[in-house]
Amino acid sequence: MRTSVSEPESPDLTDKSGVVDKSDLVTIPNEDLVQLLSPEGVRSDQPDYDSWIEDITSDRLVSLYEDMVIVRRIDVEATALQRQGELALWAPLLGQEAAQIGSARALRKDDFAFSSYRENAVAYCRGVKLVDLLRVWRGTANSGWNPYEIGMATPAVIIGAQTLHATGYAIACKKDGVDSVAIAYFGDGATSQGDPNEAMIFAASFNAPVIFFCQNNQWAISEPVGLQAVRSIADRAPGFGVPSMRVDGNDILAVTAATRIALDRARSGGGPTFIEAVTYRMGPHTTSDDPSRYEDRAEHEEWAMKDPILRVERYLETEGALTPEVRAAIAAKSDAVAAEFRSACVELENPEPLSVFDNIYAEPHTGLDRQKRDYAAYLSYIEGETR
Amino acid sequence: MRTSVSEPESPDLTDKSGVVDKSDLVTIPNEDLVQLLSPEGVRSDQPDYDSWIEDITSDRLVSLYEDMVIVRRIDVEATALQRQGELALWAPLLGQEAAQIGSARALRKDDFAFSSYRENAVAYCRGVKLVDLLRVWRGTANSGWNPYEIGMATPAVIIGAQTLHATGYAIACKKDGVDSVAIAYFGDGATSQGDPNEAMIFAASFNAPVIFFCQNNQWAISEPVGLQAVRSIADRAPGFGVPSMRVDGNDILAVTAATRIALDRARSGGGPTFIEAVTYRMGPHTTSDDPSRYEDRAEHEEWAMKDPILRVERYLETEGALTPEVRAAIAAKSDAVAAEFRSACVELENPEPLSVFDNIYAEPHTGLDRQKRDYAAYLSYIEGETR
C-alpha cells in the first residue's frame, strides 16, 4: 500500500532561481496520480487498488454510471431553473461526478458526511429527497434536509469550517465505540484556510476516524489552484501525520478504491486519511459566475477529454454492458428525476412570515419572543390598515 | 545541502495498530537532528553546515557565549524582581539561549523580527534598551520599544498571529526590491493555530523572504509537543512548499548555520524556510506557572545535561579561550547588566492617568476625545472633593 502514500519531495535548498514561476503548477502533472480507468475507457491493473474494487462488476458499474448521468442531469435542470428565475443560484458540479459519487457510494449508512455547497451528488447518494436539494437555492430555507435522516450535515458555506465538524464527529464515533466514519468534503481553495489545517492537527492528535476528501477542481472561483498551493495538495497531509492519496478524481474506480482504503483504515483504528481527487470544474463557479473572464479555454478542452462519465461509458461499451435497454432505462430514470426535480422546485412555497423566528433557539428566549410578538402585531396591523 | 532538508516519511497506510500511543513522541528522537557541537562540547564536522560558520572563531564564539550568559542572568534577575513584586510576570527563556541568540545574531540590522513573548534574548541581540524589556511585565506599557529602532516588532501575545505579519513584511521587502528578510519566532504550540499554517501558504505562494523559526521547547504551558504534533514539526513545512531544517536548538553553532542558510536563501530570491530548533523550556512557562503539576523531572534532568551554555563553555575551555580574564570580564558585564536591569525596573514609573487615551488612533476621534474630556473633568473633580 505504500505506493499510494504521497511522499512529498523536498524542494532543493540550493535552488536560488528567484521568483517561483507558478504558472505551470496550475495544472498538476499526472505522473503520480492513481488511475484505474483511463479517459479512453481502458482499465489498468494496480494490484494495491484493484483488490478494493473487486466487487464492482460491470453491473455495479452501470449503477454508478447511472448515478453520474442523473446528477449531471440534475445540474442541467437546476441551471435551467436558475435561468428561468425559479432558483436564485446553483453551484454545478459538472465534471466532478466521479469524485463525488465514487466516494459517497463507498460510505455506509451510519457514516456521516460534512460537505460544502457543491456536493449535491454526495447528498444524492446519501438518499436526499430531491426537493431538499432545492430549498437553499430557491431561498426558502437555510438548509434543505435533516442531517440525521441521511447521515450528512447540511452544507457549510463558510469555506473549510466543516472539516472541524467532521473531525469532532469522528472523535465522538471513537468515544462511542462504533466504527462509523466521518468524511469531510472540501475544495482546493479551502486548503488555504486555517480550519482544515487545524482539523488535520486535531484528527492526527486524537487519531480520529475521519477522511479529508479534497476535490481539487483546479479553481476557487477565479483563482487557480497554483495560487493556493505551490506543490500538490496531497503533499501537505503527511507532514501532519495524516497519510494521503492522490487519485484521478475523474476515475470513479480509483476514487472508490481510495475511499474504501481510507474507510477501512478509519474503521480499524488507523485514524485519518487525506484524499486529493484531482478533477476539474467544467461549469462556472455558480450560475452567477463568468469564467470567460479568467479561464483558459484550451485547458478546459483538455479536461473535457477526461470526462468522468465518458470513460465509464467507453469501458462499459467495450464490456458490452451498455445495451440499448440499459441506456433507455437510464434515460427514462433521468427524465423522471429531472421532471420530479422541476416540479418539486416550482411547487416550493415561501415559508410563513413569522417562521423567521422559529428554531433560532431550542428553548424560549424572552428577547426574541418579544420581537416575534411585536412583529405579529405589526403584520396584523398592516393587514388591517390595507384591508 | 539536501541533507539538511526534512523529508517527512509517510506513515504506513497498512498500519492498523489502533490508537496511536503518543507518549514516546513527547521527546523527539535525536537521530535526524543537525548538531555541530555536542552537549559534551565536542565539535563535529558537517561540511554542509561548517562552511556557514567558518567565521565563528573562538573569539566570536566567546562573544556569543557572553550573550547567552547575560540573557540567562537577565532571566534570573527578572524572576527575582517578579518574586519581589516589582514585575507582575516574566516568561523566562531559560534553556533556549542558543536558539534565540544563534538565530538573532545571524540577522542583519535591516532584517526584521516578529516574535512572541519569550524572545527576550532576540530583543537583546537586536539592541533593545534594557528598560524596554521591562515595561510590559511591569505593567506600564503594552509594548516596550519602538519596532523601527531595533528592527523587531513588539511581541505578539496571541499565539501565532505574528507569523502572518512577518510574511506580509517579507512580501513588502520583495516589493521594495531590498534583500532584507523577516523572521517569525514562535513556539511548538503555535504550530497548531491556523495563522502559522496560513502564513506558510502565503509565504510559499508569494515566495516571501521569510524565516519561520520555531523554538520547539517541548511544551505549550502544560501540554507536551506530542499533543500538537504526532510527527516532527519540521515535517510539516515541506508539504506547503517551504523547505525545512531541524536543528539542535541548544547548539548555537547549528542554529547559526541554519539561520544563515535560510537568510541566504531568502536574500537571493529563494523564498521561505522553516527552521525547527529543538530545545527545552527549563523554567516554568511564566513566573505564575507551576510545572511540578505536569513536568517529568527525569526528562528535565536529561535536558539539563544538554544545556546550551555549558557545551560552549566546555568547548571554549578545550580551546583555551575561556581564560580567567575573559571569565571575569563576562562576569563583570553580567553584573553590570543585572544591576542596570534592576534599577531600570524599580525606576519605571506609572504613566499619567490620562495617557490611557493616547495613541489609540493616529488621527482625532470625536467619541474618544469626549471620553477623555469627561474623565479629565472627573479626575479633577474627585481631586477637588478629596482635597
Next chain:
Amino acid sequence: MSELTLSKAIGAGLRRSLEENDHVLLMGEDIGALGGVFRVTDGLKNDFGPERVMDTPLAEAGIVGTAIGMAFRGYRPVVEIQFDGFIYPAFDQIVAQLAKLHARTGGKVRVPLTIRVPYGGGIGAVEHHSESPEAYFAHTAGLRVVTCSNPQDAYSMIRQAIDSDDPVIFFEPKRRYWVKGEVDLDAVPLPLGKARVALEGTDVTLVAYGPLVATALDAAAAAVDDGLSIEVIDLRSLSPIDFDTVEASVRKTGRLVITHEAAQSGGLGAEIAASITDRCFFSLEAAPARVTGFDIPYPPSRLEEHFLPDLDRILDAVDRVMGRENSLTPWGAS
C-alpha cells in the same frame, strides 16, 4: 462630473488612490482577473499589475494578517472581504492585531489599512451573504468604521479611508451597488467622521446609514402625505459617530427613529438611542424608536422582506414616536 454607479464610484476611488500613491495596493480573493464578484476592482489588475492588485490565497486571516505586515513597511493595503459573512475568520487579526497595534506600540506603528466589506441584505442571496456585522467593529476600539449610501460618498470616502492613518472598516451597501449618481472626482469631501443631513425636516429625526438611507428618504417622502416632516440623517461614520449632528437635529425635532439592518440587540441603534437620550433627555418628546433586523441569523432570502426594515416599518415607528396610532398601540384595540 460623471454619472457612476456606486460600485464604479468605489472602483474610481481605488483607481485614483492607486495612481496617486504607489504604496497603495489591493488584496483579496478574486479581485484580479475577475475584478471581484461585484466587479468593483474591474480592470485594476490589468492597469496596475499583479504586484499592486493581488489575488491572494483563500484565507481571510491570512489576507488581513499579511496586510498588517505590509503596513509595517509603509504600505497602505486595501483588503477586500468578499462578503460580510466571510470576515469572521479574520476577526482575531482585526480585533486583536489591527485595532490594537497603534495603541500597543505607543503610536510607533501606523496601520493605514482599509478593509472593504460588501454588506447587508436585499439581494436574494444564500446564507452568510447578507449580514450586517458593523456593531462588532464599532464596539472595537482602535478601528474606524464607515459606510456610504451614494456614489459621491462612495468615491470620496474610499479615498479618505485609504488616506487615513488609522485602520478603517469600509462597509459597502451591496444592494445599492447599481444605484447611479453624479460623481465629482475632485469634490472637496466632508470629513470622514461627519454625518450628513440628507433631508431637512422638523418633526422627527430619522437616522440611517448605508443601504437604508435610500429607504429612509423614501419613508420621508411618503410621510409628507401624512403631513409629517422627517429629517433624515445619513450617519456615514459608525466609529466615531457624529452625535453632534444627530443631537442638533433631535433638539429641533424632539423625536428620534433609528434604522439599520443588523440585529436590534446590541446594534448601533442602541448606542445612538442611549447617547442621544443622554445628550438631550429633556428635548425628547418620546422614547427613541429602533427599526432594525430581528435577533435572528439572516433568514432565507424568500423571507428577507420580513427581516429588512422597510418604508412601512419605519413609518410605523415614526407614528409611534409621534404618538399616533401604530402597530403597538392600535387605536381600534383600545
Next chain:
Amino acid sequence: MSELTLSKAIGAGLRRSLEENDHVLLMGEDIGALGGVFRVTDGLKNDFGPERVMDTPLAEAGIVGTAIGMAFRGYRPVVEIQFDGFIYPAFDQIVAQLAKLHARTGGKVRVPLTIRVPYGGGIGAVEHHSESPEAYFAHTAGLRVVTCSNPQDAYSMIRQAIDSDDPVIFFEPKRRYWVKGEVDLDAVPLPLGKARVALEGTDVTLVAYGPLVATALDAAAAAVDDGLSIEVIDLRSLSPIDFDTVEASVRKTGRLVITHEAAQSGGLGAEIAASITDRCFFSLEAAPARVTGFDIPYPPSRLEEHFLPDLDRILDAVDRVMGRENSLTPWGAS
C-alpha cells in the same frame, strides 16, 4: 451547604455535570494535568480520565469546531477558552457555525455547547488577558450569554448552561474567582435567563453583572451615608436580558445607572439604556447613565484603575441621575 470560592464552585458544577451525564465532556488548553491556568478544572482529569477531560491542541477554532462536531453526535462539550482575549480565533466557528446551526437546520441539530471564558480585568495582567468581549456575543443571535457574580450562581449557572440545549457563552469574572460564599449544591436555581435583585432600594436602579456586581454593592453601601437607597440588579443573563426585572425596578426608582467593564460604545449599557428608555420613558426622571470602560484597548495594568469602573465613578453617575453635584456639572464651576 459548603463554603467555596467562585472558581471551586464552577469546578463543583462541572464535576456534578460530568457525574450525571456521560455525554458531558470538557475540552481546552491545559485543563487536564494543570487543571487550567485558574485551576477551575483541578482534579477532573484525574477523576474522569482523559476521554472526558481533554487537553487539546493549541487552537481555539479547532476546539470549538471539533466540539460542534461532537455535539452533532449528542455530546455536550464544555469548552474552556483560556482567557477572554483568546476567543477571537474561534470567532467564526462561534458566530457563523455554533450560533446558527440550530436555526440553519430548522431545529434538527442541537448544539448544547458551553464555552467558558474567564473574563474582565483587575488582576494586573498583560495585554489580551483582561478583556470583556460580551457585547460581541450578546449581539449574535442564536447564542445565550450569561455571567455569574457569586459562588452559588457560579455553581448553579454552569450546570444550567450545560443542561441548556442552546449554545451558552459562560463568562467567568476572573478577578472574583477567589471570592468565597456558601454554596448549596442542591439549591433550586433561578431560571438561567433571569436577573436577580441583589439589593433592594428606592432611589436609583444600578444594573451590573459579573465582576462589577460586588463593586455595585459596595457603591450601594457607601451611598447609604449620602442618604441614598440604591437597588442593585445582578443581570446574570446578557442574552436574553431580563428587562422585565429591570423595568420593574426603574418604574419604582425612576433612575438608572448601568455599569460594565467593556468599552462604552456599543456595549451592553447602550442596549439596556435604550430598551429601558423605550419601556419606561415616562417613568424616567433622568437619562440613564453608563459607567463603563473607555473606548480603548485594555490599558497596561498599572493604568487599569483608570479604565475599570469603581465605586467613585459609579457614585458620580448616581449623583448625576439624582441631579446632584457631579463631575460633569460641578456646582463650584457654575
